[in-house]
Amino acid sequence: MTDDLMTLVRSLDPADPAAAVPTGEGVRARADLARILATDPLPAPRRRPARVLVAAAAAVAVVATGAVLTPSVIGGDAAFATWRPLPQKVVGTARTEAADRCRDELGDTGATDALDRARPAVAEQRGAWTLVLLSGTGGFSGLCITDDSRRLFGDMIGSVGTADVPAPGPRGLTATDLGTGSLDAGDLSLVAGLAGDDVVAVAYASAEHGRVEASLGEGRFALWFPGDELVGGGVVPLEVTYADGSRARVDVAL
Structure with missing residues (x-):
């Protein structure tokens, strides 16, 4: 996926009320119109790639074809009913298989070679849902969140690319993915990124779900939860625990 496409993806913020969009009076609609009118016809310079949630795979295919399948037909974990704030680590053969599925899901983005070389830094389960965070060289990463209970048509959201962000210090965090996306099960919020060597735990105090703990591995962290919080x-406050047992608040943002 190109840097410009990833930047465009970041602009797809569902914050405007749906009723305002068709009239062109919403904040996002006005901003989009102004940007289009001001666009130079010459090729735009390359910009920092955005790393936000992108609906992918079968979820997109269903929308593109106009098909409507009810939860009773396609199955799946409606409304994230099985989701849990404490993740369970995926290990062994299951970890390898989850990583391979994520590579397949993101393969249409054009980053096949980088995905093949990337290793699973994080693989976790929260109920029926599996998150895989692949880590590659030069800051490359690929991320998938998938409903493993679906009997027909996968429910998946993810991101892929190289984020041009600074490496965190030993006690710091740097976000590479942050935002809200939508699946058949509903909206979900995600924050993921790089973690310093002294970081042993990361958590977020959700207004709706309470304390949500992140998974960590190979200098990466990731956590997610249902809803559009x-x-x-914007700035997301995270609680970080260090190897010496001390804790601190670290704010991250894109």
């Missing part, structure tokens, strides 16, 4: 991005 992180819609629009």
Whole structure:
């Protein structure tokens, strides 16, 4: 996926009320119109790639074809009913298989070679849902969140690319993915990124779900939860625990 496409994806913020969009009077609609009118016809310079949630795979295919399948037909974990704030680590053969599925899901983005070389830094389950965070060289990463209970048509959301962000210090965090996306099960919020060597735990105090703990591995962290609490991005306060047992608040943003 190109840097410009990832930047465009970041602009797809569902914060405007749906009723305002068709009239062109919403904040996002006005901003989009102004940007289109001001666009230079010459090729735009390359910009920092955005790393926000992108609906992918079968979820997109269903919408594109106009088909409507009810939960009773396609199955799945409606409304994230099985989701849990404490993740369970995926290990062994299951970890390898989950990583391979994520590579397949993101394969249409054009990053096949980088995905093949990337290794699973994080693989976790929260109820029926599996998150995989693939880590590659040069800051490349691919992320998938998938409903493993679906009997027909996968429910998946993810991101892929290289984020041009600074490496965190030993006690710091740097976000590479932050935002809200939508699946058949509903909206979900995600924050993921790079973690310093002294970081041993990361958590977020959700207004609706309470304390949500992140998974960590190979200098990466990731956590997610149902709802649109992180819609629009902005600064996200995280509680970080260090190897010496001390704790601190670290704010992350894109």
